[in-house]
Amino acid sequence: MKEINDLNLPDDVKYTKDHEWAKLSEDIVTIGINDYAQDQLGEIVFVELPEVGDTFSEGDEFGSVESVKAVSEMYIPISGEIVEINESLEDAPELVNESCYDDGWIIKVKPDDVSELDNLMNKAAYLDMLKG
Amino acid sequence: MSQQPGKSGLIFNEPMLWEKSREGRCAISLPKSDVDRVDLDPELTGDAPELPQLSELDVVRHYTRLSQWNFGVDSGMYPLGSCTMKYNPKTNEVQASRQGFASAHPFSGDEFSQGALALMYNLEQYLATITGFHAVTLQPAAGAHGELAGMLMIHAYHAKSGKQRSKIIIPDTAHGTNPASATLCGYESINVKSGEKGILDPETVAAVMDEDTAGIMVTNPNTLGLFESNIRQIADIVHAKGGLVYGDGANMNAIMGVVKPGEIGIDVLHLNLHKTFSTPHGGGGPGSGPVAVVKALEPFLPVPRVVKDLNSYKFVTDCPDTIGRLHTFYGHFGVMIKAYAYILSMGAKGLKDVSTLAVLNANYIKESLKGTLNLPYDLPCMHECVFNDEFQKKDHITTMDMAKRLLDYGFHPPTVYFPLVVEGAFMVEPTETESKEDIDQFINAVKAIVKEAGDDPEKLKKAPLLTKVTRLDEVTAARKPCLRG
Numbered sequence: 001m002k003e004i005n006d007l008n009l010p011d012d013v014k015y016t017k018d019h020e021w022a023k024l025s026e027d028i029v030t031i032g033i034n035d036y037a038q039d040q041l042g043e044i045v046f047v048e049l050p051e052v053g054d055t056f057s058e059g060d061e062f063g064s065v066e067s068v069k070a071v072s073e074m075y076i077p078i079s080g081e082i083v084e085i086n087e088s089l090e091d092a093p094e095l096v097n098e099s100c101y102d103d104g105w106i107i108k109v110k111p112d113d114v115s116e117l118d119n120l121m122n123k124a125a126y127l128d129m130l131k132g
Numbered sequence: 133m134s135q136q137p138g139k140s141g142l143i144f145n146e147p148m149l150w151e152k153s154r155e156g157r158c159a160i161s162l163p164k165s166d167v168d169r170v171d172l173d174p175e176l177t178g179d180a181p182e183l184p185q186l187s188e189l190d191v192v193r194h195y196t197r198l199s200q201w202n203f204g205v206d207s208g209m210y211p212l213g214s215c216t217m218k219y220n221p222k223t224n225e226v227q228a229s230r231q232g233f234a235s236a237h238p239f240s241g242d243e244f245s246q247g248a249l250a251l252m253y254n255l256e257q258y259l260a261t262i263t264g265f266h267a268v269t270l271q272p273a274a275g276a277h278g279e280l281a282g283m284l285m286i287h288a289y290h291a292k293s294g295k296q297r298s299k300i301i302i303p304d305t306a307h308g309t310n311p312a313s314a315t316l317c318g319y320e321s322i323n324v325k326s327g328e329k330g331i332l333d334p335e336t337v338a339a340v341m342d343e344d345t346a347g348i349m350v351t352n353p354n355t356l357g358l359f360e361s362n363i364r365q366i367a368d369i370v371h372a373k374g375g376l377v378y379g380d381g382a383n384m385n386a387i388m389g390v391v392k393p394g395e396i397g398i399d400v401l402h403l404n405l406h407k408t409f410s411t412p413h414g415g416g417g418p419g420s421g422p423v424a425v426v427k428a429l430e431p432f433l434p435v436p437r438v439v440k441d442l443n444s445y446k447f448v449t450d451c452p453d454t455i456g457r458l459h460t461f462y463g464h465f466g467v468m469i470k471a472y473a474y475i476l477s478m479g480a481k482g483l484k485d486v487s488t489l490a491v492l493n494a495n496y497i498k499e500s501l502k503g504t505l506n507l508p509y510d511l512p513c514m515h516e517c518v519f520n521d522e523f524q525k526k527d528h529i530t531t532m533d534m535a536k537r538l539l540d541y542g543f544h545p546p547t548v549y550f551p552l553v554v555e556g557a558f559m560v561e562p563t564e565t566e567s568k569e570d571i572d573q574f575i576n577a578v579k580a581i582v583k584e585a586g587d588d589p590e591k592l593k594k595a596p597l598l599t600k601v602t603r604l605d606e607v608t609a610a611r612k613p614c615l616r617g
Contacts, residue, residue, distance in 0.1 A: 001525070043607040045607060045610035045611045046610070046611075066610075068606045068607055068610060069532075069549050070549060070552070093611065094611065
């Protein structure tokens with residue numbers, strides 16, 4: 001497993017305490033799990049996705065990722081409606097391991113209130129949390 | 133006996149029965165029919181099921197060879213944490229095979245089933261005594277089914293009191309099936325964290341317990357192998373707000389004859405006969421998950437219930453508040469016979485010795501290996517101890533690698549990556565039936581493997597090497613499962 005200093009943590013996304021990431025672009029928030037989460041889980045074999053049109057409140061469980069080691073729930077960092085899911089994960093869950101911020105994104109959400117993103121951490125704060 | 137039990141040897145390949153099948157080959161010759169042939173209505177007939185055609189020897193060799201690929205408690209130590217893979221004495225099988233039991237039919241009626249009913253009644257009484265509860269049902273098919281039965285009774289209790297509740301408290305050291313059982317009853321699980329010492333703090337429970345919470349589900353001893361020593365206080369907090377305490381008794385093997393859960397504030401408890409009371413499981417099942425309750429919950433027990441009426445026994449079903457029937461007929465009767473045989477063989481002192489020795493064995497392993505493997509909670513444990521792979525990280529060796537390598541040494545791997553509160557958990561439950569010599573061999577095997585982790589890590593990554601099937605490609609198997617032979 002990676003050392004904390006070897007993690008790929010981009011500056012242009014926000015982080016949750018449960019190791020999801022979120023990125024706002026043209027009023028839509030894209031959400032996935034971060035490099036630390038995919039590395040801890042190991043090789044991911046299944047991603048359980050919500051359906052387009054589902055609505056969630058901040059902190060709700062919206063799906064799960066399953067690796068050979070464990071099943072882990074994912075929690076939505078912002079309230080809103082699912083506008084798109086990454087259907088390619090159904091046949092290729094390994095995209096989450098290979099490219100967690102790009103091809104391995106998980107859901108896109110139309111947020112009720114964009115300001116909820118302010119509650120999330122930036123890279124420095126997230127790193128501080130990981131280091132305890 | 134200084135040699136490790138694991139050794140390579142001749143193992144037979146064995147094709148699937150379909151590949152061995154030859155047209156016309158048969159294992160029996162039926163006698164000539166002595167009645168006239170009658171044709172059935174064509175609507176009732178169809179093509180015969182497609183079955184492989186084989187001789188008796190083909191079939192015997194097939195299953196014998198498959199069994200030789202297997203690892204069971206009869207072949208070696210099976211320290212699978214949380215599963216209590218103790219030896220199942222053969223007398224249990226002898227008693228269950230007795231013709232009076234083996235030929236009993238559930239439609240025989242009470243009058244012709246007095247022996248079977250007496251056994252069920254007595255077993256319920258014994259289990260009530262062992263656990264300190266008022267009444268017991270034997271009906272649930274296994275542990276998780278027992279949990280569901282218990283939670284349905286809690287649900288029925290609140291419904292009867294006039295106000296249903298919506299939540300249930302579940303600590304992170306409870307068994308993984310607990311939230312599922314609660315959810316099936318419509319309760320939302322409120323997860324709480326155990327304290328620094330691996331057990332639940334009363335304050336944590338007090339902070340979330342309210343009058344909309346149906347109760348708490350506690351596994352005691354918990355999945356870290358630690359006794360929840362605050363259980364009395366926790367029960368008082370839950371009871372004060374009108375809630376009930378569900379006890380997951382799957383780990384009863386640690387406290388049988390020592391602690392009576394019914395006397396420390398627990399209201400409902402399930403037992404796993406196939407763990408604590410020595411009946412086969414892990415492929416050799418089925419299981420059985422009796423549930424014991426306090427007096428206030430007795431009206432909700434599943435039906436039919438077996439009752440004693442003077443000197444005879446009968447089933448009763450007219451219990452207006454019952455949660456109903458949970459299983460065809462009366463549960464897994466064969467398992468009940470084996471557990472009953474076990475209780476009678478052991479006696480009260482013997483059952484207490486079981487727990488005492490199970491705890492001693494686990495503590496012996498914990499103390500012997502704690503410098504070899506990292507021990508996240510260094511406290512006296514109950515019947516199992518939880519290590520992890522922290523010391524091996526520098527060699528990039530994981531718990532999984534060490535667990536797989538244990539097979540080469542002739543031991544079944546322990547439970548791995550559970551409980552989730554310990555990262556990379558390596559959870560050992562030796563049970564009371566292993567001798568000191570066997571436990572020492574296990575300890576030596578783990579020490580040897582840890583040394584290999586430093587000296588020859590690549591070997592561990594490929595392990596097991598001596599088994600018929602070596603390291604499986606679990607990732608491809610999960611991503612691209614081949615579901616047909």
